[in-house]
Amino acid sequence: MPRTKIAGIGMYVPKNVVTNNDLTRVMDTSDEWIQERTGIKERHYAIPFEDTTTTMGVEAAKIALERAGVSTSEIDFIIFTTISPDYYFPGCGVLAQRALGISDIGALDIRNQCSGFIYALSVGDQFIKTGMYKNILLIAAETHSYGLDFSTRGRNVSVIFGDGAGAVVLQPTGAELDEAPSPGVSPSSPSRGILSTHLHSDGSEAEMLSMINPGFHAGKFAPEKKPAKPAQPYGGLFITKQLLEKEDIYPYMDGPAVFKKAIIKFPEVILEALTANHLQTSDLRLLIPHQANLRISQMVQHKLKLRDDQVYNNIDKYGNTTAASIPIALCEAWENGKVKDNDIICLAAFGSGFTWASALIRW
Numbered sequence: 001m002p003r004t005k006i007a008g009i010g011m012y013v014p015k016n017v018v019t020n021n022d023l024t025r026v027m028d029t030s031d032e033w034i035q036e037r038t039g040i041k042e043r044h045y046a047i048p049f050e051d052t053t054t055t056m057g058v059e060a061a062k063i064a065l066e067r068a069g070v071s072t073s074e075i076d077f078i079i080f081t082t083i084s085p086d087y088y089f090p091g092c093g094v095l096a097q098r099a100l101g102i103s104d105i106g107a108l109d110i111r112n113q114c115s116g117f118i119y120a121l122s123v124g125d126q127f128i129k130t131g132m133y134k135n136i137l138l139i140a141a142e143t144h145s146y147g148l149d150f151s152t153r154g155r156n157v158s159v160i161f162g163d164g165a166g167a168v169v170l171q172p173t174g175a176e177l178d179e180a181p182s183p184g185v186s187p188s189s190p191s192r193g194i195l196s197t198h199l200h201s202d203g204s205e206a207e208m209l210s211m212i213n214p215g216f217h218a219g220k221f222a223p224e225k226k227p228a229k230p231a232q233p234y235g236g237l238f239i240t241k242q243l244l245e246k247e248d249i250y251p252y253m254d255g256p257a258v259f260k261k262a263i264i265k266f267p268e269v270i271l272e273a274l275t276a277n278h279l280q281t282s283d284l285r286l287l288i289p290h291q292a293n294l295r296i297s298q299m300v301q302h303k304l305k306l307r308d309d310q311v312y313n314n315i316d317k318y319g320n321t322t323a324a325s326i327p328i329a330l331c332e333a334w335e336n337g338k339v340k341d342n343d344i345i346c347l348a349a350f351g352s353g354f355t356w357a358s359a360l361i362r363w
């Protein structure tokens with residue numbers, strides 16, 4: 001059975017750069033607060049009537065395809081992961097398919113929020129390993145800026161998020177699964193590609209980081225799981241005037257609670273990946289964590305005793321781009337020469353759901 005390799009990678013961010021100081025013009029915040037609490041200096045926002053989640057994803061995909069040396073006609077499956085799709089339905093998978101001029105192949109949409117890219121990578125990995133597909137185009141893209149509360153009320157959420165896209169082309173390697181590293185085998189063993197993926201979720205605190213409207217919940221939540229600011233029931237109507245007038249259409253986050261959970265689950269799932277492959281933190285060339293908050297990455301690095309050069313962060317430039325953050329960071333790291341053949345790379349994510357996941361790759 002072959003392994004799955006990333007044959008090409010691309011990223012795209014919209015041209016509109018928004019600094020922390022720009023945000024101070026619309027809400028009560030400061031460059032100092034944002035940098036101190038999150039490490040973010042600026043982010044990119046989509047340009048209305050120009051950029052959408054699909055268009056940005058397609059731009060990233062074109063670069064990934066070119067780098068993989070694959071034409072659109074060779075793609076046999078599309079996976080699109082986002083929580084900010086162009087339409088409620090259909091998903092961005094078919095919209096990207098249409099924009100790329102590809103017909104008839106399957107297009108799958110995956111949500112899974114901040115863990116979306118790793119979940120999608122894991123799904124693609126299974127299809128490649130079983131031989132079902134030979135060239136999968138995986139796109140991760142987000143347009144948060146169209147749906148954030150830019151008043152002071154929404155500042156704890158809105159200053160964090162940014163827009164952008166990343167994409168990879170997945171292909172089979174020639175290596176056999178049997179070549180997986182075993183105890184005592186040096187990490188320079190020839191087995192390359194995705195070594196493992198580990199996916200987790202726990203819905204018991206689903207509303208802690210959520211955007212529950214527009215939805216069909218009609219105000220019904222698990223009794224003990226109401227968000228601190230519960231969405232108002234509107235008799236099951238999908239979108240009403242009242243809904244639009246309230247804050248219920250914006251993301252809600254209990255930031256400190258999410259932070260506390262993140263710094264537990266990130267190290268856990270990274271160690272799970274390493275242990276499953278009989279590797280240690282010292283074998284790790286690069287950890288690419290979902291860019292949720294620089295303080296989270298730093299605490300994870302500290303807990304795992306990783307050197308600065310073993311962790312890649314670029315949240316200062318892009319903010320938190322949810323599903324797109326890992327492929328954007330991976331692409332940038334690869335472009336900067338920080339990811340080389342045979343390097344052990346760990347991707348890890350934690351976010352809304354809660355969902356968390358890791359992928360270990362020998363590049």
Ligand code: UT7
Nearest residue numbers: 029030033037114155156159255256258259262292293351
């Ligand atoms: O990617 C998905 C996963 N998401 C995460 O992992 C995010 C995890 N959480 C976080 O990163 C942090 O909780 C935040 C960056 C969101 C918030 O930082 P915090 O240190 O937890 O702040 P806080 O929510 O506890 O708020 C502290 C204070 C409050 O004021 P008072 O009540 O102490 O007077 C907030 O009103 O900071 C205030 N505040 C702000 N002040 C200026 C909240 N947001 C802002 C803001 N500018 N943007």
